[in-house]
Amino acid sequence: MLTKKLPSLPSFLLLVSRRASHLTRQQYDVIVVGGGHAGTEAAAAAARVGAETLLVTQKIQTIGALSCNPSLGGVGKGQLVKEVDALDGLCGRAGDWAGIHFTILNRRKGPAVWGPRAQLDRQRYREFIQSELLGTPRLTVLESSVEELLVTEPNPEKTGRHRVAGIRLANETHAISASSVVLTTGTFLSGSLFVGQTTSPGGRIGDAPSSAGLSHTLKERLGLRIGRLKTGTPPRIVKDSVDLSLAELHPPDGHPTPFSFLNTHTRCKPEEQLPCYLTYTTPGVERVVRESLHLNCHIQQDTKGPRYCPSIESRVLRFPGRKHQVWLEPEGVTSDLLYPQGLSMTMPPDKQLCLIREIPAMHRAEIHTPGYGVQYDFVCPTQLSPALQVKSTQGLFLAGQINGTTGYEEAAAQGLWAGVNAARWALSMPPVALSRTESYIGVLIDDLVSRGVTEPYRMFTSRAEFRTSLRPDNADLRLTLKGFEEVGCVSSLRYTEAIRVRDNLQDAMEALETLALSTTTWRKKLPNIHISENKNTSLTGMNLLQYSDVSFEMLASVFPEYLSAYSEFSQRLKIEAVYRPHCDLQKKEIERIQKEENMSLPQDIDYLSLPVSMSQEVRDILNRVRPSTLGAATRLQGITPAAIVHLLNYVRHIGQMERTQGKQTDQKEDSEEELCARNASLPQ
Numbered sequence: 230m231l232t233k234k235l236p237s238l239p240s241f242l243l244l245v246s247r248r249a250s251h252l253t254r255q256q257y258d259v260i261v262v263g264g265g266h267a268g269t270e271a272a273a274a275a276a277r278v279g280a281e282t283l284l285v286t287q288k289i290q291t292i293g294a295l296s297c298n299p300s301l302g303g304v305g306k307g308q309l310v311k312e313v314d315a316l317d318g319l320c321g322r323a324g325d326w327a328g329i330h331f332t333i334l335n336r337r338k339g340p341a342v343w344g345p346r347a348q349l350d351r352q353r354y355r356e357f358i359q360s361e362l363l364g365t366p367r368l369t370v371l372e373s374s375v376e377e378l379l380v381t382e383p384n385p386e387k388t389g390r391h392r393v394a395g396i397r398l399a400n401e402t403h404a405i406s407a408s409s410v411v412l413t414t415g416t417f418l419s420g421s422l423f424v425g426q427t428t429s430p431g432g433r434i435g436d437a438p439s440s441a442g443l444s445h446t447l448k449e450r451l452g453l454r455i456g457r458l459k460t461g462t463p464p465r466i467v468k469d470s471v472d473l474s475l476a477e478l479h480p481p482d483g484h485p486t487p488f489s490f491l492n493t494h495t496r497c498k499p500e501e502q503l504p505c506y507l508t509y510t511t512p513g514v515e516r517v518v519r520e521s522l523h524l525n526c527h528i529q530q531d532t533k534g535p536r537y538c539p540s541i542e543s544r545v546l547r548f549p550g551r552k553h554q555v556w557l558e559p560e561g562v563t564s565d566l567l568y569p570q571g572l573s574m575t576m577p578p579d580k581q582l583c584l585i586r587e588i589p590a591m592h593r594a595e596i597h598t599p600g601y602g603v604q605y606d607f608v609c610p611t612q613l614s615p616a617l618q619v620k621s622t623q624g625l626f627l628a629g630q631i632n633g634t635t636g637y638e639e640a641a642a643q644g645l646w647a648g649v650n651a652a653r654w655a656l657s658m659p660p661v662a663l664s665r666t667e668s669y670i671g672v673l674i675d676d677l678v679s680r681g682v683t684e685p686y687r688m689f690t691s692r693a694e695f696r697t698s699l700r701p702d703n704a705d706l707r708l709t710l711k712g713f714e715e716v717g718c719v720s721s722l723r724y725t726e727a728i729r730v731r732d733n734l735q736d737a738m739e740a741l742e743t744l745a746l747s748t749t750t751w752r753k754k755l756p757n758i759h760i761s762e763n764k765n766t767s768l769t770g771m772n773l774l775q776y777s778d779v780s781f782e783m784l785a786s787v788f789p790e791y792l793s794a795y796s797e798f799s800q801r802l803k804i805e806a807v808y809r810p811h812c813d814l815q816k817k818e819i820e821r822i823q824k825e826e827n828m829s830l831p832q833d834i835d836y837l838s839l840p841v842s843m844s845q846e847v848r849d850i851l852n853r854v855r856p857s858t859l860g861a862a863t864r865l866q867g868i869t870p871a872a873i874v875h876l877l878n879y880v881r882h883i884g885q886m887e888r889t890q891g892k893q894t895d896q897k898e899d900s901e902e903e904l905c906a907r908n909a910s911l912p913q
Contacts, residue, residue: 256406257283258655263413264292266637267629267644271411274648276368289372293358304344305688306638308669311704316712317719321488327353331485342690350561374399377442393624408655409624416605423527423602425577454609459532461573461602465566467595475590476506490705506557513587518545527575527602535685540573575602607633610677616650616660626651635685694870698812737795741770774806826860847872
């Protein structure tokens with residue numbers, strides 16, 4: 230339950246300032262640079278593992294700030310939040326504390342691809358994160374700028390690699406030494422802000438970019454390959470200037486679902502949640518975009534932006550004549566602003582106002598803060614190990630947008646894992662890794678370090694081969710025990726709770742399996758459930774839970790002596806029953822792919838004519854690259870696990886057809902030879 234009491238903001242900031250203004254040491258095990266989502270998770274995780282940790286951030290009051298959308302989670306992203314929480318991270322509990330509108334996306338599909346999501350109160354979220362960091366043992370927070378990353382020259386006689394030595398702060402002559410450093414610079418690495426034709430240095434409105442010395446070290450001294458990406462944010466709208474009666478009301482879920490496995494409810498009561506609203510662009514929006522293109526230098530740049538969260542300018546140019554969704558989302562309980570998701574833009578402020586007012590619900594809207602674009606440097610992530618350590622530099626770890634990702638959730642997941650491994654490096658412990666088979670975090674990291682990025686990376690459920698078993702509901706069973714026993718980043722309190730849940734679920738499933746009854750008996754006990762007359766074999770309770778109209782509560786009402794003790798796990802048991810056969814089948818498919826990784830792909834495959842089960846994007850990539858083996862195809866950017874399964878089946882089908890045709894040809898040839906032999910034996 231949520232019982233933590235937060236101090237009021239003014240006294241809280243004074244407390245942080247006292248803590249941060251007096252460094253008691255000049256040497257730490259781990260130094261984390263940056264106080265965003267990656268940095269906060271990295272610092273907290275490193276401290277939980279047992280490392281003396283220093284978090285350096287430019288502004289204490291922006292620690293935990295939601296720089297763009299005031300929301301957390303979503304399809305794919307919600308799975309990451311659940312996994313970060315299962316490893317004792319911060320963002321899940323912070324989301325439960327600050328959430329003001331909870332919903333599960335994708336409910337029309339199966340629970341494996343459900344997307345837990347919440348709109349957040351910006352101030353509450355920031356307060357929670359800052360409070361948690363301040364209360365974390367072995368963690369010190371310092372408000373300052375990092376002027377230089379200190380590294381030693383490579384020693385050819387030993388590793389031949391650079392090694393991190395620490396950092397030097399701005400306006401300071403002495404260094405702060407550390408065994409490992411985690412860089413989480415977000416959009417601040419050589420960041421530039423764009424509004425119309427105006428460009429200024431910065432990583433976020435009101436904040437300066439990171440030091441040029443940091444960029445110089447990465448590029449020149451360490452020789453890392455650096456790329457350039459861009460993103461943007463929409464203008465903030467004054468709520469009272471919007472006519473919400475002209476937009477579609479979208480209420481939250483009646484019963485908020487917490488992100489954290491430690492919470493049974495959220496801070497915000499069901500009746501206290503705030504609604505969101507949906508509206509659409511008009512032809513006038515497209516007109517304003519096209520008329521202002523010559524005034525918009527950000528959109529004219531070739532720098533890659535986020536494909537799945539593009540600016541309104543990009544959407545209009547890519548899909549002309551189409552209506553686009555605009556979500557009007559609250560920014561907080563007491564905030565007088567709305568966040569118009571879907572209207573990220575970088576045109577001049579006066580043109581932004583013209584565009585906003587072309588939407589009926591905002592025909593009299595006032596802009597509080599204009600939208601703007603950001604361009605920033607990132608390090609090509611193929612230069613990292615699965616521990617998120619730079620291969621060429623011992624003790625240097627990178628996490629978040631510096632690795633080419635986009636989104637709070639992707640940053641938090643990387644930050645946690647980089648913090649864990651930075652602490653283990655500093656404490657002379659071996660690195661740890663997460664497999665693609667056991668977590669979305671593993672999928673995220675493997676995609677980054679093995680495939681790299683050509684555009685800001687965003688997590689989707691389609692990227693995970695084992696998504697039917699990597700569900701939001703079972704992240705605790707998959708990761709918490711490992712986080713405690715092998716990684717060392719999970720508290721004993723959370724570990725004890727995970728053990729309790731695991732044991733109770735196992736007992737409940739065993740109880741359901743023992744309820745093996747004939748179909749006739751089940752029909753008598755549950756007369757309203759349609760059980761096929763063709764089924765004459767016995768069915769267990771787990772088998773019956775696979776029926777869409779059978780709930781655990783129904784079975785518990787019939788067999789209370791066996792099942793009533795497990796009512797708190799009713800939904801999890803239902804999901805486990807439904808997905809058990811799917812998980813078994815999927816596991817066999819993946820094992821088959823792993824065995825066939827070296828299968829040669831015919832070079833004359835007409836990829837553009839592959840079955841429609843593959844997307845056009847996948848077919849285009851395969852046709853352009855024409856990989857030589859199935860394993861090579863799996864490592865292509867944009868090729869989904871499902872596409873690999875379809876490709877494998879297609880190639881096998883082609884091979885089977887060729888073998889069949891070859892056999893028929895051989896038989897025909899044999900027949901002709903036999904005929905010739907018979908003719909030769911006849912008298913002439």
